[in-house]
Amino acid sequence: MQTTTAPPGAAATGSDRRRWVVLGVMCLSLLLIVMDNTIVNVALPTLQRDLDASTSQLQWVVDSYILVFAGLLLTMGSLGDRFGRRGALAVGLTIMGSASVASAFATSADHLIATRAIMGIGAALIMPATLSIITNVFTDRRERAQAIAIWSATAGMAVAIGPVTGGWLLEHFWWGSVFLVNVPVVVVALVLGQLFVPTSRDPSAPRVDLVGAVLSIVGLVALVWAIIEGAHGWTDPEVLGAFGVAAVLLTAFIVWERRTRTPMLDMSFFANPRFSAASGALMLTFFAMMGSLFLLTQFLQSVLGYTALQAGIRLLPMAGVQMVVAPLSAKIVERLGSKVVVTTGLLFGAAGLLLASRLEASATYGQVVVALIVLAVGLALVMPPATESIMGSLPPAKAGVGSAVNDTTREIGAALGVAVLGSVMSSTYRPRVSDAIAGQPVPAEAATAIKDQVGAAMEIAQRLGGAPGRALADVASSGFADGMGRAFIVGAAALVVGAVLTAVYLPARAHDHEGRAGGAPHDGPTPADAAPPAAGADRPAAAGPVGGDIDGGRPSGDRPSVDGDVDGVRPTVHGDLAGDRPTGGGDGPAPVDAPVPADGR
Numbered sequence: 001m002q003t004t005t006a007p008p009g010a011a012a013t014g015s016d017r018r019r020w021v022v023l024g025v026m027c028l029s030l031l032l033i034v035m036d037n038t039i040v041n042v043a044l045p046t047l048q049r050d051l052d053a054s055t056s057q058l059q060w061v062v063d064s065y066i067l068v069f070a071g072l073l074l075t076m077g078s079l080g081d082r083f084g085r086r087g088a089l090a091v092g093l094t095i096m097g098s099a100s101v102a103s104a105f106a107t108s109a110d111h112l113i114a115t116r117a118i119m120g121i122g123a124a125l126i127m128p129a130t131l132s133i134i135t136n137v138f139t140d141r142r143e144r145a146q147a148i149a150i151w152s153a154t155a156g157m158a159v160a161i162g163p164v165t166g167g168w169l170l171e172h173f174w175w176g177s178v179f180l181v182n183v184p185v186v187v188v189a190l191v192l193g194q195l196f197v198p199t200s201r202d203p204s205a206p207r208v209d210l211v212g213a214v215l216s217i218v219g220l221v222a223l224v225w226a227i228i229e230g231a232h233g234w235t236d237p238e239v240l241g242a243f244g245v246a247a248v249l250l251t252a253f254i255v256w257e258r259r260t261r262t263p264m265l266d267m268s269f270f271a272n273p274r275f276s277a278a279s280g281a282l283m284l285t286f287f288a289m290m291g292s293l294f295l296l297t298q299f300l301q302s303v304l305g306y307t308a309l310q311a312g313i314r315l316l317p318m319a320g321v322q323m324v325v326a327p328l329s330a331k332i333v334e335r336l337g338s339k340v341v342v343t344t345g346l347l348f349g350a351a352g353l354l355l356a357s358r359l360e361a362s363a364t365y366g367q368v369v370v371a372l373i374v375l376a377v378g379l380a381l382v383m384p385p386a387t388e389s390i391m392g393s394l395p396p397a398k399a400g401v402g403s404a405v406n407d408t409t410r411e412i413g414a415a416l417g418v419a420v421l422g423s424v425m426s427s428t429y430r431p432r433v434s435d436a437i438a439g440q441p442v443p444a445e446a447a448t449a450i451k452d453q454v455g456a457a458m459e460i461a462q463r464l465g466g467a468p469g470r471a472l473a474d475v476a477s478s479g480f481a482d483g484m485g486r487a488f489i490v491g492a493a494a495l496v497v498g499a500v501l502t503a504v505y506l507p508a509r510a511h512d513h514e515g516r517a518g519g520a521p522h523d524g525p526t527p528a529d530a531a532p533p534a535a536g537a538d539r540p541a542a543a544g545p546v547g548g549d550i551d552g553g554r555p556s557g558d559r560p561s562v563d564g565d566v567d568g569v570r571p572t573v574h575g576d577l578a579g580d581r582p583t584g585g586g587d588g589p590a591p592v593d594a595p596v597p598a599d600g601r
C-alpha cells in the first residue's frame with residue numbers, strides 16, 4: 001500500500017482510498033470471530049446427540065473458546081504492537097481456519113473442546129489487530145470515528161446473525177458445517193489482507209514483557225473461569241479459590257506493570273478519564289447485552305416455541321437497527337460530544353431492558369421486538385463513541401494493546417452478564433419448578449435437567465403429556481419469564497450506573513491521542529493544530545511516534561506527530577512481522593517531507 005505526501009486538506013486519492021478496503025477486511029475478520037461466539041449455541045442439541053456429550057461437556061464446547069480468547073487478548077495485542085499487526089492478523093486467521101476444519105471433523109466432545117480452545121487463540125490474535133489497524137490507517141479523527149462506528153455495527157450484527165446462520169446450516173447440513181463456514185471467510189480475509197492491508201508496529205520495538213504476559217494470562221483465565229463456573233454456585237470453594245487466584249495475580253500484574261521499564265500495558269493510561277470511563281461503559285454495555293440475549297434466545301425458543309432458526313430471524317431487527325444507528329452515531333458525536341451520546345445510549349439501553357422485563361410467558365413477538373429495538377438503539381449509541389474514546393486517547397503506537405483492553409472489557413462484561421443475569425433468573429425459576437416436581441415420579445436425572453434448563457423442562461413436559469405435562473410446562477414457562485424479568489431489571493440498573501459514571505467522568509470532547517508514551521495527558525494543542533514553523537526554523541520535536549506506523553526504529557523526534565491530520569498528509573512506513581528494518585535508507589532519520597515507500601524500502 002503506497003502512501004505519498006499530500007498538501008494539507010488535499011483529498012485522498014488512489015491508494016489512499018484503499019483504506020476503506022482495509023476497513024472491509026477488518027470487518028470481515030471481526031464478523032468471523034464474533035459469529036463463532038454465537039453460532040455454536042444453536043448446534044448444542046445436535047452435538048449432544050451425535051457426540052454423546054454431557055451437559056458439562058456442552059458447556060465447555062462454548063466456554064473453552066471464550067476462556068482462551070479472553071485470557072490471551074492483552075498479550076496478543078501487545079505482541080501485535082511489537083512484531084507487526086498485519087502479521088498477527090494473518091497468523092490468527094490461519095489458526096482460526098485450521099482449527100475450524102479440525103472442529104468440523106471432531107470425533108468426540110473432548111476433541112471438540114480442544115479444537116475450540118485453539119480457535120480461541122486465533123481469535124485473540126485477530127480481534128486486537130482489526131481495531132489497531134483501523135486506528136493506524138484512519139489518521140483523520142472524523143474518518144476514524146466513522147470507521148470505528150462501522151466496525152462496532154459489524155460486531156453487533158454478527159451477534160444476531162450467528163444464530164440465523166447456524167440454524168439454516170443445521171437444517172440443510174450436518175453440525176460440522178457451523179465450523180466449516182469459517183474457512184471461505186478466512187481464505188478471503190487472508191488474500192485481501194496480503195493485497196491491501198499495511199502493517200504497522202510500535203517503532204520503539206520494546207522488549208516483550210514476559211512476566212506481565214504470564215501474570216495477565218493466568219490471572220484473566222482464572223477470573224473468567226470463576227465467572228463462568230460461578231453461575232452454578234458463587235460460594236463453591238473452587239470458584240472462590242479461582243477468584244482469589246485471579247485477584248492476587250492481577251494485582252501482581254498491576255504492580256509489575258507500574259514498575260517495569262517496558263510494560264505491556266501502561267497503567268497510567270487508566271488515569272485518563274476518557275480511557276477509563278469509556279472502558280467501564282463498554283463493560284457494562286456488554287454485561288447487559290450478552291446477558292439479556294442469552295435469556296431472550298431461550299425465551300423465544302423454549303417459552304414462545306420458535307425453532308433455533310425462527311428465533312434467530314426474530315433477533316435480526318436488533319442487528320438492522322445497529323447497522324443503521326451505529327454509523328450515524330459518529331455524526332451525532334460531532335454535534336453533541338461523546339459524553340451526551342454515550343450517556344443517552346446507556347439510558348436507552350436501560351429503557352429497552354425495562355420494557356423487556358415486563359414480558360410474560362404469554363407475550364407476543366410484537367412486544368419482544370419493541371424492547372429489542374429500543375435496546376439496540378441504546379447499544380448502537382454507546383459502542384462506537386466509547387470504542388473511539390479508548391482508541392483516540394492512546395498513542396497509535398500502542399493501538400494493539402489499547403484494542404486488547406477494549407476487547408477484554410467486552411469479554412469480561414459478557415461473561416459476567418451471562419453468569420450474573422443467568423443466576424438471577426435461576427433464583428426464581430429453580431424453586432418454582434422444584435416445587436412443581438416435588439413428589440412426582442420424575443427420575444433424578446430428569447429432575448436435574450428440569451431445574452437447570454427451561455428447554456429440558458418443556459421437552460419433558462411434552463413427553464409427560466396430560467395434566468401433569470401441562471402443569472409442568474405452565475410453571476416452567478412462567479417461572480422463567482418472571483426470573484428473566486428480574487434479571488433484566490438488574491441489567492437495566494447496571495446501565496443506569498454506567499450512565500451516571502459517563503455523565504460525571506467521560507469528557508464531552510477531547511484532543512486526540514491524549515495518552516502519550518509516558519501516559520500523561522496533555523492539554524495543549526496537538527502538533528497538527530499548532531502553527532507551522534517559519535521557513536528555515538527548526539521543526540518542533542514530536543510528542544510521540546508518527547502514528548505508530550514507522551517500522552525500523554526511526555527516532556520519534558524526527559517529525560511532528562500526525563495526530564489529527566487528514567489521512568494521506570504524512571507518509572507512513574510499514575514494516576513486517578519479523579521486524580526487519582527498512583532496507584536501502586539506513587537507520588538514520590529521513591527528511592521530514594520526503595516521500596517514503598510504504599514497503600519500507
